[in-house]
Structures are given as C-alpha cells and as structure tokens.
Amino acid sequence: MTKRNTYNEDEELTSRFNWHDYARLGHYLRPYSWRLCFVLITILIGNIAIILGPYLMKIAIDTAIPNRNLPLIWALSGTFLISLVIAFLCFRYRIWAITEIGQSLLIDMRTDLFTHLQELPFAYFDSRPHGKILIRVVNYINTLSDLLANGLVNLISDIISVLVTLIFMFAINWQLTLDSLALIPVLVLWAYLIQKKQRQAFRKLSDKQSNLNAYIHESIAGIKVTQGFAQEANAIQTFDAVADDNRRAYMQAVKIQYALGPGVQNISTITTALIYFIGIQQLGVVVSTGTLIAFLGYINNFWNPVINIGNFYNSLITATAYLERIFETMDEKPQILDAPDAFNLPPIKGDVRFNNVSFRYEEASPLTLHDISFHAQAGQTIALVGPTGAGKTTIINLLSRFYNVTTGNITIDNINLQQVTLDSLRQQMGVMQQETFIFSGTIMDNIRYGRLDATDDEVRSAAKIARADAFIQTLPSGYNTTVQEHGSSLSAGQRQLLAFARVLLADPRILILDEATAAIDTKTETLLQEGLNELLKGRTSFIVAHRLSTIQRADQILVINHGRIVEAGRHDQLMAMHGEYYRLYDSQYQMLQDQN
Template identity: 55%
Template sequence: MARNKYDVDEDLEIEFSWEYTKRLLAYVKPYKKEMIITLIIMIIASIASLLSPYLVKIAMDTSIPNKDIKGLIGVCALILLTIVIGAACMVYKIKTMTYVGQSVIKNIRTDIFNHLQRLPFSYYDDKPHGKILVRVVNYVNSLSDLLSNGLINLVTDLLSIFVIIGFMLAINVKLTIVCMLGLPFLILVVGLLKKVQRRTTQIFSNKQSNLNAYIQESISGMKVTQAFTREKTNAEKFRKVSDENRSTWMTAVRYQMLLWPAIDNISVITISFVYLIGVSSIGNGITIGTLIAFVGYIWRFWNPIVNISNFYNTLIMAMAYLERIFETLDEPVDIDNLPGAYKMPNINGHVEFKDIVFKYDDDGREILKKVSFEVKPGENIALVGPTGAGKTTIINLLSRFYDVYSGEVLVDGNNVRNVTLDSLRKQMGVMLQDTFIFSGTIMDNIRYGKLDATDEEIIRAAKAVKAHDFIVTLKDGYYTEVNERGSRLSVGQRQLISFARALLADPKILILDEATSSIDTKTEEALQIGLDRLLKGRTSFVIAHRLSTIKNATRIMVINNGQIVEQGNHDELMELKGEYYELYSSQYDMIKAI
C-alpha cells in the first residue's frame, strides 16, 4: 500500500489483542507500590462514603423517632467524618496517580523514540513524518486519563459495587433483586456497541494521523507554498482533511455517548420499580428509613457502573491508539547488529564490493546489478552518473544504512553485516546530500560529529573546510544560535558546517554526497585546497555532479543503470571518450556559454 501520502489511511496490520493490555500493565508494574497504596486508600474512602446511607437509616428509624439528640449529633459527626476522609483520600489519589500516569507515559514515549532511532531509512522513506510524530505525541498523550485515573477507578468501582450489594442485601433482599434486573440489559447494550465503537475510533485515529501529516508537510514546505502562491489551494486541502477529522470524531463520539443514555434509562427504570415496590411495602417489613437508605445505595450502585462505562469508553479509545503505539514498537529493526556481531577493529580504509545486488523490495527492480570493485586505503573515489543511477545507494550500503540483497560489502576484510553498527559508523565521516542543521549554536552543530571535541578542535575543523571565515562574521561567532534546519543560514553555509562536522571525527573513511553542490565558485576553490589536504591518507568516496571538483580523484567510477560502466582517472576517461567524456564536455560547454 502507498503509505507515504497524507491522504491515504493506514490500515492496521495487526488484529486487536488483549496482549496490548498486558504490555501496558508491564509499564505500570514498576509503580505497583504506589498503585497498591492508592487502591487501599480509595477502598477506605469508598467504604467511608458508603456508610452515609446506613447512618441516615439509623437517624431516620432510631435517633429521630426516639428524640435522641446526642445520637443524632453523633450520626451527623460520623457523616461529616466520612466526607473529610473521602476528600483527603481523593487528594492523595489525584497527586499519586497523576505522577504514576505521567511517568508511564514518559517511559512509553522514551521507548518509542529510542526505537525510532534504530529503524532503517526505509521506514522513513515509506511514511510521512507527521504520521510518525502523532504516534509519539498525540497517541501516547491519549493514554493519560486511562493511566492516571482509569485503572484505580476501575478496581475501586468494582469493589464498591460488591460492597454496595452487600449493604443492600443486608437492608432488603427483595429490593436488591429488583435493582439487579437491569444488569442483563446493560451487558447486551455493551456487547452490541463494542465492535462499532472500536472501528469508528480507529477510523478517527486514521484521519487524525492524516491531518497531522498534512500540517507537518505544509510547515516544512511553507517557503515553496508562498513562492508559488499555493496558499488558497493548500487551505482547501487542509479544510478537507480537517473536515474528515471532525466528521469521524463526531461519529466516534456519537457511538461512545450511546452507552450513557442506555445506562441512565436502565437505572431510572430500575429505580422506579424499587420506588413502586418499596412504597407499596411500607409497613409490611419496610420502614421509611429502610427505603431512603436503599434508594441512597441504589444511586450509589449505578454511579460506579456509570464510571465503569466511562472507563470502557476511555479504554476503547485508548486501545485504538495503543494498537498504533505497539505497531510502531513492533516495527522490525531490519538494520541491526546480527547475533555474534563483533566490534570493528581500527580500520585502514580498504573497501571491497563483491557482486552487490540491491533492491528495496524482494519483488522490486534492481537498483545495483552485480557491482564489484576494490578500493585501497587512501584512495579518493569519485562516483558520477545520472540521477537515480545508484551512486548514493553505494555509499548507503557501505555505511550499512541499507543491507545488500546479495553479495558482500567488506571493510578491511570484515563483512559490514558481521560487525556492530556503532563500531562501523564511528570510523566513518558521512556528509549526506540532505544537509541537516539542528537548533542550537554553530559550535554545538559541529561538535555533533565528536561530542568530546574541544573548542580548538572545532575551530580547526571549521578552518580546514573554510567555514571559519563566515562564522566569525556572525553576531556571536561560533556561539550564534541557529534555527532548526539552519533556516537563517545560506545553503552553502549549512553545507560547510555539516562538512566540518563530518571531518571533526577524523575518520579513516570519508563519504561526501554532493558536498560542494551549493557552494559558490570562489568558496569552492578555497575549499578544494583544504579538501586535498584532508583527503590525504584516508579513503574517500565523493559523489559530485559538478565534475570540475573531482578532476584530481584517484579513480572516477561512472555509474549508470545500477552498474559501473567506466572507471579510471580523469585523463584516462577523457581519452576513452565515453560517457564521462560526454558528461564533462557538456558541463564545460555550459559553463563556457555562461
């Protein structure tokens, strides 16, 4: 299914299972001490509140008829005490369970974030980032009420129901049986609504995900939107996805709300029968105090049932989100340390590709077709060719951002699949085509390549790539705050900072994907001097469309249609007068014409 669109609903690929509840409870388990204490306190509060109707019965049937003022004052004092106990217990419950609920949410969100960092590039290729973000933030937040109040309230309400039934049986068995006659009808209603409630909630979660994806996409592309005056068109698209979000929410709520009037009607009918039978039986084994006490209990009987129905609605909503959360947590980490993976020794930079075949899907087209080559330590390899030929795929396989379909990628004789990812990537400096600048200072952005680097090392790396000259002209120099993605910097400045970041780690293998594509000619000339010095002694792979930047490469490989069609140094390929000659000549003629 094409999932990489904001207007395509995501089908849930796993069936509902109560295992999700068990997994959720595993997050709650570390806080079982707080849960048990809170539960005991709430049981005490529940019992205290349930004494009130019985105390009213004593007042009505004993204290008032006997004009026992002391006894009446004592009963009133006990009722007041139950209110105070209930309020104190409620304060403790709110404080403790809010802490527990938010702690569980933090732990779930942390697990999702850590898991997302381990997922392969292919996961992000297939899914809009907004649909990922909604799972980490909105869906996890939706569990807040369930975790903060729902679980404790459920247990407390269930216990309350049994205690209330005990009190009612002690008062009058016949009226208790009448009160219980409404429960079968309630169970029938819940059974009928269960499936449709879950489905409508799932549909709403899809539309909420779509809305989030479109908002994220629109914000990321706002400059393009304004440049092409697409505001009205985008506003219409937003209105459509927003209307779908509202419509599905209203449908989900409509089915959720059906449970409340059902309970209300059943309870009112039941209570009416109790009144009818109770009033007609006064003086025949039932006193006025008994009837008032029983009615007090019957209202308390239906109150926890209403609470449980609210919990049920919350659970149905939460389960729809929980399914998405655990679907994300269960997303396979295709690129991971294999069993028995060992730490990559300090590398010299010898690289070998043996009969590499790569494709994104088993039934997809081959991106690389039996590619083989060998690179000796210290060689500077340039990869050139048309867009989509497979150049970036080669360096992605070397860094093991993707796994080969067949064949072997070797570094110093070690298959990259047999070594740990950290030990492999820490010895490589990678500057991808998509330059990313994080929010923070320029110093922090360069230090991202080596977290323990000193300020002097950072400045030295910046000078080497000719980034120092523009950095010192900024208001706060290296401590200038930049926005996410470096929006206040030019594209060329962002590339220079990213280049300094890659070089700071002093890698044995350096990978540059279009590293100089957005740097002006003057800067490029200065940068080339630094590059020649920095590339010396390390194996490097450079992808460049601007062929003038790779004339001094040890070897140039021309990639086309997933194969190496030509290779050699600049002079050799120019003499060959093949594809490289045509590419270089066409660029030269274009520059000359300008």
C-alpha cells in the same frame, strides 16, 4: 513493511489489535505497582467512608430519631463528619498520586516509542509522511496516559465501590438488591452492540487525524515553495478538505461513543424508579423507612460507578484505535540489526571491497543495484558519478549500513560489515548526506554533534578547515549564535559548510561526501577544496559529485548508470576512452562555457 503512504491516504493496518495485547500495558504499570497498591488502599478507605453515610442515616431514621436518643444522634453526626473528612483526604491524595503516575507512564511509553524509532531503518521513514509518525509519539501517547493511569485506577476504584456498595445493599435487603440488578443484562447487551461500531469509527478517526497531521507537517516544511509559487490558496483548499474529513470522522465517532452514556443513564433511572415502586409497595411491611431511604442512597452509589465504568469502557474502545497504531510502530522490526555474534570493528585502515553487491529497497521491487564490485585501497579517494537516480547514493548508504545488501557482501579490511556492530562501524565513518540538516541550537553545538566530547578549539579548527570560520565570525554571536531548525537563517552554502565541519570534527577513517559541494558557490568551493586536500590524506574517501571538476584528482572514478558500474578509472584514463564519462564531462564543460 507498510506500503508507501501519503497524507491523503488512510494507512493500512498491518496487524489487527487483540484484546490480549492489553496485557502489554501491564509492562508500564509494573514499576509503579507498590504505589498503585497504596493508592488502591486509599481508594478503598475513601469508598468505605463515603458508603458509610447512607447506613448511618438508616440508623438515625429507624433508631436514633424515633427514640430521641440525642447521644446516638451526636455520635452518628460526628462519625458522618469524620467520614467526609477521610473521604476528602483520600480523594485529594488519589488525584495527586494518579496524576504523578500518569505522567511517569507517559514518559516511559513515549521514551520506548522514540527509542524504537531510532532503531528503525531509513526505509521505514521513507514509506510514510513524518507527520504520521509524529502523531503517534505526541497525540496518541497523550490520549493513552490518562487511560493507563487515571482511567485504570478509577476503574479499580469504581469496581471496589460497586462491590462494597453491594455488600451493604445485600446486608440491608437482599430482595431489593436483586431487583436493582435486574437490568444489568440489558446494559451488557447494549455495550456489546455498540463497541464494534465504536472501535471501527475511532479507527477511521485516527486515520483522518494522522492524515491531517501529515499534511500540516508537510505544508509547514514546504511553506517556501508554496509561497514561491503563490499556491497559498491551493494549500488552504487542500487543508480544508483534509480537515473536513477529520471533522466528519470525529462527529461520527462521537455520535456512536455517546450512545452508551444515555443508555446507562436511562437504565439507572428506570432501576431507581423500580426500587421506589417496589419499596413503597412494601413500606412498613417488609421495608422500613430508613431502609428505603438508605437503599435509594446506595442505588446512587451503585449506579454512579457503573456509569463511570461505562465511560471507561468507552475510553478503552476509543484508545484501542490509538493502541493499534502505537503497537504497530513498536512491532515494526528493525531491518538493520547487529548479528547475534557481532563484534566491535577494530580500528581500521580503510580498505573497502564491494563483492558482487546487488540491492533492492523492497522485496517486490526491481533491483536498484546490479552486481557492483570494486576495490578501494586504504587512503584512496573514490568518486562516484553518473546521472540522477543511477544508484550512487545507494552505494554509499550500503557502505554505512543504512540498508543491508540483498546479495553479495561489503568488507572493510577484509571484515564483513554484517559481522560487526553498527556503532563500531559508524563511529569510524564520517557521512555528509545529500540533504544537510541543521539542528536548533548554537553553531558550536551543531558542529560538535560530530564528536560530543570535542573542545571549543577543536570545533573552531574543524570549521577553519571547512572554510566555515570566516562566515561564522560575521554572525552576531559568532560560534554562540543560535540557529533555528533546518538553519533557516543561513544560506544553503553556509549550512553545507557547517555540515562539512561536523564531519571533519569526527575525524573518521572513512569519509563519505554525498554532493558535499552542491550548494556552495565556485569561490567558496575553491577554498573548501584546499581543506579537502588536507583532509583526504590518509583517509579512504567516497565522493558523490555532479560537478566533475571537483573529482579530477580522485584515485578512482566509478561511472554508475542504471545501477551498474559502466566505467572505472582515473580522470585521464576515462577521458581517453571517450565513453560515458567523457560525454558527461564534455557536456558540463560546454554548459560552463555557455554560461560564461
């Protein structure tokens, strides 16, 4: 896994791009192979129609005009006009077909990347700013879509054009053709000298673009904090610095990129001048006027696609920097996978055991959990308490298999979680994370996310149990009220009530509430507790809470500190011990007394 990264750090490239990796792009072209073949046939016909022009001109100058052969002149003119029409129709079809194929490729590649992201563990998203992930799915894919479709087909078109042109040129005069190719080795050497620096420059540019995107994403997400502390000027100053890094990287990359184009143009101009010089020297002796004029036309037909090929090569080198990042993401191995022989978890009762479980987030990091063992009988409510960073959330994340245990095992109804499929496990669990996320859409849609086939009545019923119905009824359109991403128009407590209703609707056998009442006022919490009491009946529940008053009725309270279970028992038992739980409870009680 890539080391943890921030917006002001260039990402470390974990695997260097190999030219053989371009073969992977064939996977996206394969479904469109027949359509591409038809496009190539169209391109071939169009190229022949265009290239026919100088040859018709040669016949007209050398034969038809000197002999005053009007029928031949009319025939040549008609043929030339027809060739132009054919070339226009072929070109028009090529643009339409290639655009459609390019957009299809864009969707295919972006879908594969997005689908792969859904399979990656929390650790991947924890290790880098989300803006650096977003730029891969949007910007980098957009850059590649034109290369994969339009650029690749145009490359084949240009190669066909060069080959057909060479055939005509050799047919007219093979000596002049060889003279025209004399500077090709110089062009190849020039491209070779530039490509390495260009690739490095665009790799650096992709890093700076990624940093800029990450900072913009972070600053938008934290805009309330920025304005709350009046730090707008500091945010703008930071943005200017990151944006300036991007500008300088871009200018350096473009400076190297455009070094190839003028080189090709200069070589083309020198070659044309050389043919003029040699052709005029041999005019009337070896070379006819019509041949020279036709040949000069073919020189342009030859070098124009060569210039295009050079531009494609430029684009290819540029795209390599983006491909490296895209393939790096696609090659990121999902850490949480179904075992080869995994089976669907049957309907569970909810008997949960942690057996000597230890866990670390990264291989080189110290253990976060140490030898955790406990038994939650089906239907029991287990509360996890302790100071911030003690490991409470980590325990419930392991139960949901958002991470895999480092050592030990976790069983549900005596079935090891590693042996069952993730879908069958999580479908029987309801998880309310510490950070409540509300999707853009209606209130009804947000609650129904817990079970997509739920009826409107079932959604309303879950909202009533969660005590969310009362405030929903006060909204302009009730359950059909549209909220924005993160639910910015709702209070923190309202967002948590909606998230709680979402979990209730899923009707899980195992319920996990991570700080479920953290953002709810005391009055609302009292109402919610009534619904909770009904909900918890017959379910195995895990509640992470800092408010110890909310978990006094728990069947078992686990006190976690420094990744270890330091105390376990019921509320009255732990209070009688006068240990760590007693001190936590007493300090909270004293704080509430002081507030009152």
